[in-house]
Amino acid sequence: MFDNIKVAFEDKSDRDLSRAYLLFKTISNPIISKTLTAFVKIAMWLHLPINGVIKATVYKHFCGGTTIKNSQDTIDKLWESHIGTILDFSAEGKESESDFNRAMNETIASINKAKSENSIPFSVFKPTGLSRFSLLKKINNNIKLSEKEEIERKTFESRIENICKTASDNQVPVFIDAEESWIQNTIDIIAVRMMKKFNTKEVWVFNTLQLYRNDRVLYLEKLLTNARENNFLIGLKLVRGAYHEQEIERAKEKGYPCPVHTIKKNTDTDYNKALTLCIENIDIVSVCAGTHNEESSSLLINLLDKHKISKDDKRIYFSQLLGMSDHISYNAAKQGFNVAKYVPYGPVNDVIPYLTRRAKENTSIAGQMGRELNNIIAEKKRRKEV
Numbered sequence: 407m408f409d410n411i412k413v414a415f416e417d418k419s420d421r422d423l424s425r426a427y428l429l430f431k432t433i434s435n436p437i438i439s440k441t442l443t444a445f446v447k448i449a450m451w452l453h454l455p456i457n458g459v460i461k462a463t464v465y466k467h468f469c470g471g472t473t474i475k476n477s478q479d480t481i482d483k484l485w486e487s488h489i490g491t492i493l494d495f496s497a498e499g500k501e502s503e504s505d506f507n508r509a510m511n512e513t514i515a516s517i518n519k520a521k522s523e524n525s526i527p528f529s530v531f532k533p534t535g536l537s538r539f540s541l542l543k544k545i546n547n548n549i550k551l552s553e554k555e556e557i558e559r560k561t562f563e564s565r566i567e568n569i570c571k572t573a574s575d576n577q578v579p580v581f582i583d584a585e586e587s588w589i590q591n592t593i594d595i596i597a598v599r600m601m602k603k604f605n606t607k608e609v610w611v612f613n614t615l616q617l618y619r620n621d622r623v624l625y626l627e628k629l630l631t632n633a634r635e636n637n638f639l640i641g642l643k644l645v646r647g648a649y650h651e652q653e654i655e656r657a658k659e660k661g662y663p664c665p666v667h668t669i670k671k672n673t674d675t676d677y678n679k680a681l682t683l684c685i686e687n688i689d690i691v692s693v694c695a696g697t698h699n700e701e702s703s704s705l706l707i708n709l710l711d712k713h714k715i716s717k718d719d720k721r722i723y724f725s726q727l728l729g730m731s732d733h734i735s736y737n738a739a740k741q742g743f744n745v746a747k748y749v750p751y752g753p754v755n756d757v758i759p760y761l762t763r764r765a766k767e768n769t770s771i772a773g774q775m776g777r778e779l780n781n782i783i784a785e786k787k788r789r790k791e792v
């Protein structure tokens with residue numbers, strides 16, 4: 407379904423391909439990848455002038471630009487292949503009120519841009535971009551807040567409501583990203599409240615489910631019952647989850663039961679179960695499969711076929727990150743399915759945590775060739791042969 411390598415790299419020049427090859431070859435080596443990541447951290451701390459190198463290499467591959475405006479070329483290029491863009495302001499680790507307002511305004515700006523452009527089907531925000539992590543942790547643990555913290559909590563919630571209302575008013579759906587399990591309850595409660603308020607006739611608010619968590623299929627079943635009983639529609643982005651190591655380490659350190667699967671196959675099974683449940687309840691669910699996994703993406707295609715749902719039904723989207731799994735995005739889009747890529751943008755310094763996660767994700771385990779590198783090598787070989 408996704409194995410047409412020519413289609414996957416259609417809009418990449420030989421030069422793009424060589425740069426991608428060099429990048430993935432470098433980060434696939436665990437020792438080099440770890441050393442480089444540590445070096446970047448130290449260099450940033452010492453204010454060494456390394457932004458230019460990062461911008462020309464890893465940033466160029468995984469990010470759209472430093473601003474929404476600078477990301478236009480990426481948006482246009484993806485749209486030529488019928489792939490939408492989800493503008494993702496990826497500045498992370500910010501802790502001041504002005505940073506939180508900036509992040510809210512960036513999401514609102516992306517909604518305003520999206521309302522008049524078919525090439526941007528969704529907007530997105532990360533809850534930790536809108537509040538202090540430590541405050542969210544306190545709320546999650548039901549710890550009594552000080553008066554000042556209570557004001558902060560209200561401001562956080564009104565930022566989310568402001569984004570969701572703008573999304574609903576402008577008819578541009580918004581994704582709420584999922585984060586660490588020790589703040590996720592707080593996010594889920596607000597997300598469901600937003601769905602009840604805004605997803606009455608159409609779905610404008612999407613929460614994210616991480617299927618590496620061992621309680622999420624049950625959570626989904628309860629959410630479906632809640633939605634049917636209370637007459638609201640559900641929007642869900644399904645992902646496996648990005649904080650696997652941290653989840654296991656923290657549970658061990660604090661001595662509570664591990665909230666995530668530790669066997670990959672169990673995560674895969676739950677992901678596919680959740681996808682199936684969403685499609686079986688498509689009368690009240692809109693779903694975005696945020697995955698680079700071929701088996702889950704193929705399953706979604708088979709489910710659409712089985713339930714006689716049209717390929718371009720607006721309730722169903724495939725989504726991958728920019729610079730990752732182009733074979734899924736480009737082949738699915740070519741076959742007429744709805745596809746959109748997360749296009750991270752923001753100042754180079756602020757996007758480093760995001761880029762570090764991408765480097766880690768593409769580091770080979772036990773010397774295996776990564777999925778991205780394999781595909782790039784296959785395309786380089788194909789081009790040589792023609």
Ligand SMILES: Cc1cc2nc3c(=O)[nH]c(=O)nc-3n(C[C@H](O)[C@H](O)[C@H](O)COP(=O)(O)OP(=O)(O)OC[C@H]3O[C@@H](n4cnc5c(N)ncnc54)[C@H](O)[C@@H]3O)c2cc1C
Pocket residue numbers: 582583584585614616618645646647648649650666667668669670671672673695696697698699725726727748
């Ligand atoms: C469009 C999009 C949006 C995203 N949004 C979010 C988000 O909001 N929040 C978030 O946390 N992540 C998000 N992610 C990242 C996502 O959670 C995954 O980290 C990433 O996509 C890799 O998983 P995969 O489904 O592509 O497939 P695969 O590569 O098949 O799976 C890798 C994933 O499996 C899980 N895993 C790995 N080893 C084990 C093990 N031993 N036992 C159990 N499970 C294991 C981990 O979750 C790992 O990331 C998003 C990804 C995409 C494409």
